[in-house]
Amino acid sequence: MTKAGLIKFRNDFLDHDITYSFLHSPATIIAALVTLVMFVMAFGAPLFTSYTPFDPGSLNLMDAFIPPAWEDGGTALHVMGTDGQGRDIFAAILYGTQVSLTVGLLSVLLSIGIGIPLGIIAGYSGGWVDTVIMRIADIQLTIPPILIALMIDGITRTSISRDLHEVVAIPVLVASIGIASWPQYARITRSGTLVERNKDYIAAAKLIRTPVPLILLRHILPNVIGPTLIVATIGVAVAIIIEATLSFLGVGVPPTTPSLGTLIRIGNSFLFSGEWWITFFPALTLVILVLSVNLIGDWLRDTFNPKLR
Amino acid sequence: MINFILKRLLQSTVVMLFVALISFFLFNFVGDPISNMVGQETSTEDMEQLRENLGLNDPFLVQFARFVGNAVQGDFGISYRLQRPVEELVAERMPATLELVFVSALIAIGLGVAGGLFTGLRKNHWLARLTLTSSLIGVSLPTFIIGILLIYIFAVQLNWLPSFGRGEVVQITDGWSTGLLTGSGWRAIILPAITLALYQTTLILRIIRSEMLEVMRTDFIKFAKARGLKSRDINYGHALKNTLIPVITVTGLQIGSLIAFSIITETVFQWPGMGNLFIQAVQFADVPVMSAYLVLVALFFVVINLIVDLLYFVVDPRLRADLVH
Numbered sequence: 226m227t228k229a230g231l232i233k234f235r236n237d238f239l240d241h242d243i244t245y246s247f248l249h250s251p252a253t254i255i256a257a258l259v260t261l262v263m264f265v266m267a268f269g270a271p272l273f274t275s276y277t278p279f280d281p282g283s284l285n286l287m288d289a290f291i292p293p294a295w296e297d298g299g300t301a302l303h304v305m306g307t308d309g310q311g312r313d314i315f316a317a318i319l320y321g322t323q324v325s326l327t328v329g330l331l332s333v334l335l336s337i338g339i340g341i342p343l344g345i346i347a348g349y350s351g352g353w354v355d356t357v358i359m360r361i362a363d364i365q366l367t368i369p370p371i372l373i374a375l376m377i378d379g380i381t382r383t384s385i386s387r388d389l390h391e392v393v394a395i396p397v398l399v400a401s402i403g404i405a406s407w408p409q410y411a412r413i414t415r416s417g418t419l420v421e422r423n424k425d426y427i428a429a430a431k432l433i434r435t436p437v438p439l440i441l442l443r444h445i446l447p448n449v450i451g452p453t454l455i456v457a458t459i460g461v462a463v464a465i466i467i468e469a470t471l472s473f474l475g476v477g478v479p480p481t482t483p484s485l486g487t488l489i490r491i492g493n494s495f496l497f498s499g500e501w502w503i504t505f506f507p508a509l510t511l512v513i514l515v516l517s518v519n520l521i522g523d524w525l526r527d528t529f530n531p532k533l534r
Numbered sequence: 535m536i537n538f539i540l541k542r543l544l545q546s547t548v549v550m551l552f553v554a555l556i557s558f559f560l561f562n563f564v565g566d567p568i569s570n571m572v573g574q575e576t577s578t579e580d581m582e583q584l585r586e587n588l589g590l591n592d593p594f595l596v597q598f599a600r601f602v603g604n605a606v607q608g609d610f611g612i613s614y615r616l617q618r619p620v621e622e623l624v625a626e627r628m629p630a631t632l633e634l635v636f637v638s639a640l641i642a643i644g645l646g647v648a649g650g651l652f653t654g655l656r657k658n659h660w661l662a663r664l665t666l667t668s669s670l671i672g673v674s675l676p677t678f679i680i681g682i683l684l685i686y687i688f689a690v691q692l693n694w695l696p697s698f699g700r701g702e703v704v705q706i707t708d709g710w711s712t713g714l715l716t717g718s719g720w721r722a723i724i725l726p727a728i729t730l731a732l733y734q735t736t737l738i739l740r741i742i743r744s745e746m747l748e749v750m751r752t753d754f755i756k757f758a759k760a761r762g763l764k765s766r767d768i769n770y771g772h773a774l775k776n777t778l779i780p781v782i783t784v785t786g787l788q789i790g791s792l793i794a795f796s797i798i799t800e801t802v803f804q805w806p807g808m809g810n811l812f813i814q815a816v817q818f819a820d821v822p823v824m825s826a827y828l829v830l831v832a833l834f835f836v837v838i839n840l841i842v843d844l845l846y847f848v849v850d851p852r853l854r855a856d857l858v859h
Contacts (some may be wrong), residue, residue: 364549367787367835372794379816379824380560418607466676473678474801477818489682493802496686497697508679 246528256520265516267322269298276316279481284311288374293502306502308491314502317488318510325511328399329465333457335403336464340410341453345441347411350416362408363522370405371467377401380478383495394479402467406460410453417449455529459522462515485511542843546836551602553832557825558601610826615818624808629710630700631807634799635792637714637727642734642792643785647704650742655769657747666743669736677795680730681802688725696722698804716859726803730796734788741760741784745777778849788840 238244247253266273277283288311291303302338305314347358365373378401390397421427422445430440471477472486473493480487485507492504537629554780604610610620653662672680689697700723702716714720749755750773758768797809804810808827815823847854 240591243774367790367839368832369791369794372797372831375797375816376824376828382816383819383821396822462674470676470678470798473814474798476813489679493682496682496691501686504682508682512675512679516671519674 230429243528247524250524252520253524254349256517256524259517260521263322263510263517264326266319267326267505270316270319270323273450274311274313274316274319278312278317278320279483286311290500292481292500296502305506306500308503309495311498314506316486317483318485318507321483321485321488321507322510324395324478324482325465325468325486325514328395328402328478329461331399332402332406332464332468333460335399336406336460337410337453337457339403339449340407341414341446344411344414344453345418345445345449348415349437349441349445353508358411360409365405366408366412370402370463371470373405374398374401374467374471375474375476377404382476389410389480391479391481394477395482398468398471398477402464405467406464409460410446413453413456414449418445421445421448424455451529455522455525458525459519461517462522465511465515465518485514539844542840542850546840549836550829550832552600553829554605555598557605557828558598560821560825560828596748605829611822613815613820613823615820615823616816620821623811623823624826627806627808627811629712629810630805631793631796631800633712633714633775634723634726634730634796634805634807637723637788638731638734638796639789640730642738642788645731646735646738647742647781648858651746651769651774653739654743654746654750657743665739668738672732672736672833675732675760677729677733677798678802680732681726681799684725684729685802697725700806701759706775726799726805729789729802730792730799733795738781738785742781745780746773749773749776779846782842782845782849786838786845790792790838793831793834822834 264507288307289301289309291300291307291311292298293304293306296306303313303315305318306312309316343358343362347355378397381393381397381401385393427440427444429446435444468477468484469489470488472484473490475490477486478484483491487506488507489511492500492502492507495501495503536788608621610624612618613620613623616623625679649665653665656662685697688695696718702718703711704716704719705711712719712725754771755768758772763772782785796805796807797813799805800809801813808830811823812827814820815827
C-alpha cells in the first residue's frame with residue numbers, strides 16, 4: 226500500500242460511524258480496555274506472577290492468611306494477601322479468570338453452534354420442522370438456563386465416577402451451559418431467516434438449482450449471523466455468571482482447577498473470621514469482568530442494531 | 535374458553551410427561567438402582583430376585599407407567615443419602631422455600647411496580663435516573679455476590695440480622711411450619727428475601743417503565759389528557775391497565791424463576807429449603823431426590839404458566855370478546 230493509501234485508510238477508519246460511536250462512548254472505551262487487560266493477564270498469567278497457586282507443592286502454610294499489602298501485617302510479596310493455604314490471591318485470580326473466560330467463551334460458541342443451524346433450518350423450512358424446533362425452544366426458554374445447566378451437570382455427575390468427573394468436569398460444564406442457552410440464538414436467527422428467505426436473491430439461487438444446504442450456508446447464514454453475534458457478546462457475560470454460580474454452589478469446575486466462582490466459595494467461609502480479602506478480590510474481579518462485557522455488548526447492540534433495544 | 539384451557543392443559547401434560555421421562559431415565563439408568571440399595575456382600579441371585587421383585591425386568595413402558603403412577607401419588611422412593619422417603623424430605627423443606635419465594639415475590643412486585651411507574655411517568659427526575667442506573671448494576675451482580683455482600687454488611691459488620699437459618703419456627707399444622715409468626719423468623723427472612731428479589735425487581739421495574747413510556751405516547755392517552763381527566767385517572771386508570779399484559783407475562787415467569795434462583799439464595803444463607811436439599815443431592819449423587827425436585831419444579835413452572843395464560847382473559851376484554859364469536 227502506498228503512503229497516500231495508508232493515510233486514506235486511516236482517515237476512513239477514523240471517519241467511520243462505528244469508530245466515531247466508539248470514541249464518543251467513554252464507558253465503552255474503559256470497558257474494552259478493562260476486558261482486554263483482563264484477557265491478556267488471565268491467559269498470560271505466568272508472565273504476571275511467579276506463583277503457581279494450584280501446585281500444592283509450592284504452597285507454604287506459614288504464609289496463610291496474610292492480609293493485603295496495605296493492611297497491618299501485609300507484605301509486598303502478596304499484594305492481595307493469601308488464603309488459608311498460603312495461596313497468593315492475585316495469582317489465584319489470574320488463573321481463575323482464565324478458567325472463567327474459557328468456560329464462558331466456549332459455552333457461548335456451543336450455544337451459537339446449536340442455535341444458529343437450528344434457527345436457520347426452522348426459519349427456512351417452516352411447517353412442522355419449524356413448529357417442533359421452536360416449541361422446544363419456547364418450553365426451554367421458560368426455564369432459567371442456570372437450572373437447566375444445574376440439571377445437566379448433576380445428571381452427568383451422577384452417571385460417571387468421581388475420578389472421571391475431575392477430568393471431564395470442564396467440558397461437561399461447557400456443554401451444560403451451552404445446551405442451556407441455545408434457544409435465544411435460534412430465535413434471533415430464525416426471525417432473520419424468515420425475512421431473508423423471501424428475498425429475490427434466494428429466489429434466484431433456487432432458480433439456478435443451488436442445493437439447499439449451499440443456500441443456507443452461503444446465502445442465508447452471512448445475512449443473519451450479525452444480530453446473533455451481537456447478542457452472543459452479552460451471552461458471554463451471562464455464561465460467566467452461570468459458571469461462577471455453579472462453581473460457587475460447588476457443582477461447577479473441580480477444585481483442582483478453580484474458577485472465580487470457586488475462589489469466592491473458598492473465601493466465603495472465612496468472611497466471619499474477618500479475612501475479607503480472600504473472597505472480596507475474586508468477587509470484585511468477577512463483577513468488573515461481567516460489567517465490562519455487558520457494557521461492550523450493550524454498545525455493540527445499540528450501534529449495529531438499534532432495533533434490538 | 536373451555537377449548538383454550540383444554541388445549542393448554544394438554545400441552546402442560548405433554549411437558550410434564552417429558553420431564554417425567556427424563557426423571558425416569560435418571561432414576562433407572564443412571565447408575566444401577568440395585569447396587570445403590572444393597573450392601574457389598576449381597577449375592578448375585580439375591581440381587582436378581584430383588585430386581586424381579588422391584589419390577590426392573592418389566593418392559594420399558596410398564597416401568598414408565600409405574601413411575602408416573604407413583605410420582606402422581608407423590609412417591610419418589612428412598613433418598614440414597616438420608617435413607618428416608620423423598621416425599622417426606624421434600625414436604626419438610628417445602629414451607630421454607632415457598633415462604634422465601636412468597637416474601638421475595640411481594641418485594642419484587644411491590645418495588646418493581648412502584649419503581650417502574652415512577653421512572654416511567656417522571657422519566658427526567660434525578661431519582662428516576664439514579665434508579666435506572668443502579669438497576670443496570672443490579673443486573674450485572676450475580677445473586678450469590680449480592681448475598682455475600684449483604685451478609686458481610688448486615689450480619690458480620692453491623693450485626694443487625696442473622697446470616698443463616700430460618701429463626702424460630704411455629705408449627706401450624708402437621709406438615710407446615712412457618713417463620714412468619716415470630717420476630718426472629720422475620721429477621722431471618724429479610725436478607726435472603728432481598729437477595730432473591732433484587733434481580734426480579736429490576737426486571738419488573740424495567741418492563742413496566744418501557745411499557746408505560748410506550749403507552750403514554752399513544753393517542754388515547756393524548757385524548758384523555760385533552761378531555762381534561764385527572765392525571766391520576768389517566769396514569770392508573772388508563773395507562774397502567776394497558777401495560778398489564780406484558781407485565782403479567784414477565785412477572786409470572788419471574789415467580790417461576792424465583793423458585794429456581796432460590797437454590798442459590800438458600801445455599802448462601804443456609805436456608806433449610808428445597809433448593810438446599812437439591813444442591814446436596816447433586817453433590818452426593820442422590821438420584822431420587824434429584825428426580826423428585828426436577829418433577830416438582832417443572833410442575834410449578836407449568837402451573838404458573840397456566841395461571842398466567844388464564845389471567846390474560848381476566849385483564850384483556852379483547853380476548854374474551856374473540857372467544858364469544
